[in-house]
Amino acid sequence: MRVTVIGTGYVGSVTGACLSFLGHHVTCVDTDEAKIAKWKCGQAPIYEPHLDELVALAGRRGGIEFTTGLAGPARASDVIFIAVGTPPLPDGSPNLTYLESAAHGIGAAIDGSRFRVVVNKSTVPVGSGNLVETLVREGIAEAHPADRHAIHFGVASNPEFLREGCAVADSLYPDRIVVGASDEQTLAIMRDLYRPLLEQSFEPPPGVPRPATATQAPLVATSLTSAEMIKYAANAFLAMKIGFANEIANICERVGAEATEVLQGIGLDSRIGSKFLNAGLGWGGSCFGKDVHALLHTAAEYGYSGKLLQASLDVNTAQRQMVIQKLQEKLFILKGRTIGILGLAFKPDTDDLRDAPSLSIVERLLQMGARVKAYDPIAMNACRALYPDLKIRYCDSPREVAQDADALVLVTEWSEFAALPLAELAALMVKPILVDGRNVFRPESAAAAGFDYTGIGRAPRPPAERRESGASQFRPVSS
Ligand SMILES: NC(=O)c1ccc[n+]([C@@H]2O[C@H](COP(=O)([O-])OP(=O)(O)OC[C@H]3O[C@@H](n4cnc5c(N)ncnc54)[C@H](O)[C@@H]3O)[C@@H](O)[C@H]2O)c1
Incomplete structure (x- = not known):
């Protein structure tokens, strides 16, 4: 099929590359000329593992x-995807201007030569499927007033569930594909488009092997409204699950329990599951906060107050500030202290800084008069460019961050941090204090390396009391 994808951000570019890899002819469209210039030179303007290779293969x-x-x-297309950004407005509702402009542009472009499907992949509030249809119709009516009844299209809502950092694998081996369609013909075209994914009938690309469990992907066919609601409900649940883990960790810390053990103990229950059940400094990124706010906003429009949703936002905001509290417990005064930050991206394996916990933490530290040094394997250039006024001293290595620092805070669990030479770092510092915001290190190892260690939900206990357990191998799963 011939496919157009509007928006070449994290979602649009991965969708376009995957559909083309599966054999469809794809044109990716973006209003950002600099981005398109990079794509044309074979360089992804975003950092996403395996994306460059997949585009080359596609x-x-x-x-x-x-x-x-x-x-x-x-x-020229049979299927046109809208994958533009829907960033939050100050009142919590999503900004739909990019979506509106894309939908209107589609209407102005298409003719009566074939039936087309307009697919919304952006995360939009319940009811936006109808909005897309209206805007496409308006675009048609303005551009082709005489033929407007001869131009036919269907609208589908196809929410995206990929995670940045493993977006290619998530798109090729999805747990499910949700399609809300306005009519049977639209659903049939979407089923054909996704057949290789549904049947898992393609040869995996190099470097992105098919997981043993990915034998096929179920298609969940719904109404437009249900598809839109599925996306919000999924993100709200995941945000709440992480918030729950953090709340339990905070209680663990007070009663002397070890959160990593407790969360492992409940996560192995198949009704609960261990993914997204790790204590840390809370979630970030472009989706969870925006989508939970948007769902609350929609609920309020219908006279409903989402108490659980509001609580998960509140818990997450407080969790980020936990670092400040822990630093104050160790150092008392933060003014004039040098705090080293390990990790800026909102999660490992991405350069995305949208709603990153690191930013709230750095801003608070600077407000309190601390000096901030930081290292991130990928996101430092993005941070410099997006936040030129943020007074961070960027370092070339974790060693440079540790040099003469009063405390180190691990904010993002990049895998390279797990292998850091802790004893060497501790020896470089003014005070060897380590706040492990993602519970990456074993408290015993950090202490043996000379660190005054504190994690999240990890109460200090005498060594004799500790059992050898799987807890130390319980690696955090990124949000
Ligand atoms: N990033 C994620 O992990 C993720 C996951 C699932 C769903 N989503 C949702 O998918 C949507 C896109 O997210 P993203 O992270 O890819 O956004 P992004 O900001 O990375 O990319 C959006 C792109 O759309 C382009 N654009 C805006 N208006 C345009 C127009 N009229 N025509 C052509 N291009 C236009 C922008 O220039 C930008 O390159 C959002 O609604 C988001 O909530 C994102």
């Missing part, structure tokens, strides 16, 4: 093109 499969012009590709 060029030799269905074919993939990049352009700033929507009209030609939209007219």
Whole structure:
């Protein structure tokens, strides 16, 4: 099939590359000329593992093109995806101007030569499927007033569940594909488009092997409204699950229990599951906060107050500030102290800083008069460019961060941090204090390396009391 994807951010580019890899001819459209120029040179403007390779491979499969012009590709396509950003407005509702402009542009571009499907992949409030249909119709009516009844299209809502950092694997081996469709013809086209994913009938690309469990992907066919609601409900649940883990960890810390053991103990219950059940400094990223706010906003429009949703936002905000409290317990005064931050990205394996816990923590430390040094394997350039006024001293290595610091705070659990030479780092510091915001290290190992260690939900206990348990191998799962 011929496919257009509007928006070449994390979602649009991965969707376009995967569909092209599966044999469809894809044109990716973006209004950002600098981004398109990079894509045309074969360079992804975002950091996402395996994406560059997949785009190169896609060029030799269905074919993939990049352009700033929507009209030609939209007219030539059977399926047109909208994957533009829907960032939050100050009142918590999502900004739909990008979506509106894309939908209107589609209407202005298409003609009556074939039936087309307009697929919304952006996360949009319940009811936006109808909005997309209205905007496409308005675009058609303005551009082709005489033929407007001869131009036919269907609307689908196809929410995206990929995680940045493993977006390619998540898209090729999805747990499910949700399609809310306005009619049977639209659903049938979407089923055909996704058949290789549904049947898992393709040869995996190098470096992204198929998990043994991914034998097929179920298609969940719903109404437009249900599909939109599924996306919000999924993100709200995951945000709440992480918030729950953090709340339990905070109680563990007070009663002398070890959160990693407790969360492992409950996560192995198949009704609960261990994914997204790790204590830390809370979730971040472009989706959870935005989507929970949007769901609360929608609920309020219908006279409902989402108490659980509000609580999960509150717990998350407080969790980020836990670092400040822990530093104050160790150092008392933060003014004039040098605090080293390990990790800026909102999670490992991405350069995305949207709603990153690191930013709230750094801002608070600077407000309190502390000096901040930081290292991140990938996100430092993005941080410099996006927040030029943030007075961070960027370092080339964790060693440089530790040098003469009064405390180190691990904020993002990049895998390279787990292998840090702790004794060497401790020896470089003014005070060897380590706040392990993601419970990456074994408290015993950090203490043996000379650190005054504190994690999240980890009450200090005398060594004799500790059992050898699987808890130390219980690696955090990223949100
Ligand atoms: N990032 C994620 O992990 C993720 C996961 C699931 C769902 N989502 C949702 O998917 C949507 C896209 O998210 P993202 O992270 O890819 O956003 P992004 O900000 O990375 O990318 C959006 C792109 O759309 C482009 N754009 C805006 N208006 C345009 C227009 N009229 N025509 C062409 N291009 C236009 C922008 O220039 C930008 O490159 C959002 O609604 C988001 O909530 C994101």
